[in-house]
Amino acid sequence: MESEDKSDCQMQRVSSPSVIVIGSGFAGIAAARALHDAMFQVIVLESRNRIGGRVHTDYSFGFPVDLGASWLHGVCKENPLAPLIGRLGLPLYRTSGDNSVLYDHDLESYALYDFEGNQVPQELVSKTGKTFESILRETDLVRQEFSGDMSIQHAISIVFERRPDLRLEGLAHKVLQWYLCRMEGWFAADADTISVKCWDQEVLLPGGHGFMVRGYLPVINTLAKGLDIRLGHRVTKVVRHYNGVKVVVEDGRTFTADAAVVTVPLGVLKSYCIEFEPRLPQWKEEAINDLGIGIENKIVLLFEKVFWPNVEFLGVVAETSHGCSYFLNLHKATGHSALVYMPAGQLARDVEKLSDEEAANVAFRQLLKLLPNASPPIQYLVSHWGTDKNSLGSYSYDTVGKSHDLYERLRIPVDNLFFAGEATSIDYPGSVHGAYSTGLMAAEDCRMRVLERYGELDLFQPVMGEEVPVSAPILISRM
Template sequence: MENLIENGTFISQVERPNSSLPTVIVIGGGISGLAAARRLHDASFKVILLESRDRLGGRIHTDHSFGYPVDLGASWLHGVCNENPLAPLIRGLGLKLYRTSGDNSVLYDHDLESYTLFDKEGHKIPQQMVIEVGDAFKRILDETEKVRDEHTDDMSVLQAIWIVLDRHPELRQEGLAYEVLQWYICRMEAWFAADADMISLKSWDQEQVLSGGHGLMVQGYDPIIKALAKDIDIRLNHRVAKISNGPNKVMVTVEDGTGFIADAAIITVPLGILKANLIHFEPKLPQWKVDAISDLGFGSENKIAMQFDRVFWPDVELLGVVAPTSYACGYFLNLHKATGHPVLVYMAAGRFACDLEKLSDESAANFVMLQLKKMFPNATEPVQYLVTRWGTDPNSLGCYSYDLVGKPGDSYERLRAPLGNLFFGGEAVSMEDHQGSVHGAYSAGIMAAENCQGHILERLGYFDKLQLVPSRGEIHDAAFPLQISRM
């Protein structure tokens, strides 16, 4: 360690690599950063991973305070198939998946076959009405394609829905059916973690969803995080304040003034952190990169997980509450069906998720219990509850990226593009429209590591000495099937 004055600023300590191996600093200990670090570590690079939190995982957070794992961040695997880049890890670790939807689910992580809806007074809504309104909603969304084709300028999905309903009075819903339609819009908003008036009509359905439907990680995502982190040099509670990118070296300075010098850096912090300019770049980021950061949306979704002493709700995967606006609708994921534990998870997205964060944990839990008690008058008080605050969490400032109205077509490419010795990972830069997914974040980390490695080897002329090797400990043999259940 040594002291250093850089550009007139006193840097308290500098950690220089005492190794002849090429060195990379990975910023962010979510799955993308861990995937990048793992790939470079296994290719004999010296890797230092800096994470601002006191834990790994980032927007993956498996909590054990109920006595068993509950995912408070990402919880689904989108694409329960061998083509999923996470499949080898999941198989190798023997993790179980609970499938909540089949192949045809582009918009929801549930087929909506196993669910029950209630009105605000707690009356159960006839399933026939729910199915009919669901069919009407699909037809409305199909009609929005025509609206998209007629307009050169982008608009929000919600605006397009209103245009369709103006043209097709037969698709309009009245009374209770209208409230059910609002619930379907609420579920669509949950997929993007954003309100329908913010989501791009041009891009909303362009996502490439892998086959196999969607599956909940029964043991949580934590075992994958632990496996990727094995033997990596990880520094927790290291919040990066500044990144100085020179012609041959990168210097990364953390909040306490300590500097780390390396051949390159991979930045995998959430888009919300880049949007808030919480990291100072020297030289400044070029305008095209700044524009890419602002052109993309960053949504918010929160969970209120409630543990009960007994199950008082029906054996369905999803419980919903309908209302006159999508904002006022709500839904609960029944973890008992997937894991056998008496837990309901209330989920809120978009503006409603942000507004929930203004309440205390106790007030948020009371709000949820009021809804539950209308649906189930015999509902007991929760034994314990957990409330997330992803939107105001200083390490994330939101959940995952989505396509804002008017987003230029090359925004993701610009966000992904390297800058000299700086490479970008994270879910927002994933290829093939897998943004917002864990496997997308993982793939983006692998891709950033491979690009970074190629850049360094070319610059240092190391081509013969180092080659990329598959991650140690990963099992790639497809003979190990994915363990999938559906009760």
């Protein structure tokens, strides 16, 4: 399973089946961990100089800041990551319960402002939230009537034609646009590209949403312990034979094994920078092309001291969702004086064209709209998920006119190639637990397939991942 010279003799050693895992994000590390524990020889090939993929905990401020995923969506024992987070004793900070119109936040701890720096009255925000929920319920009636699909934005415009009483004016209209801006943030995409047929197809686990106070890195480091992970190994070609796979990396080195688990992000698959030989079947290529990949970035501003209200999030309301903005207050959850500006969709794309300093200035200018006396940041961090060639996007979403079944199609194996990652999770797309659970699924499918070929499959062996997990309570707070 090492480079070419050794690999041929290793392929003949029937006793130890081998697998190459491409990508060391949550899906890749979960698959590699499970296969390694099932006595497979596993090599993980990772293009970056770090593990974690779109989970990236940065420590340059002297404390952990997640530039990628930072929530556990569904703080409950049904969440596949819960036992692990519980065992590690990692604290979570709950930012919402179930059924919040804002998904990952409640309207319990917030402050919204207009461009003049005036705070929007709380009653108006709550009342507008109820209107927004009514509008979304009406879009359900719209999609039942129309056979074809349309965007959320188009469906909302039809609702307004039919129900002029739901149209809002003035400040209330701006608050409604802020709700839409937060919805776009959830999908990392603009409302005019999100499918009204499929936008609510994912399974939302109970228990609300928990912010990972110490970041996600301790979780992935625990899973990765003892694995053979090769950093700086960018895969360029995957060749599948009837009896194995050959994987080529950028510098020409070759690795061979019985099977491979492909966990690279959807954006990377879409860019066709990995050549598959023979080509992937048409149904698989269509799934790759037709699934949407959204972009949400984080601009983290560190300040000398806290000068903002003690709320979980701050926002600016505007005439359009594009003009609205959202800041997560890290001080409330972690005690550090930092704010995170989170642009999504086209706004995130625009910000990626700027230098880090210019991007930090954009965020600070937004902050000045709501707090005109804000002091400038002393440090900043900027993510570039859309232009980073290792991700080319943040996470997947349902685009107009395409089926939600595409996630499952992307997951289905092709011969001895297995696929995993958030974009292969039909129930939990766009989430860390979705990526993790598909990694376990791919590992189990791969184990069965390879052992079947070796004639070693013991049908009485427990399925991987079904051992009774050590139950530990998840620590959760809300100050």
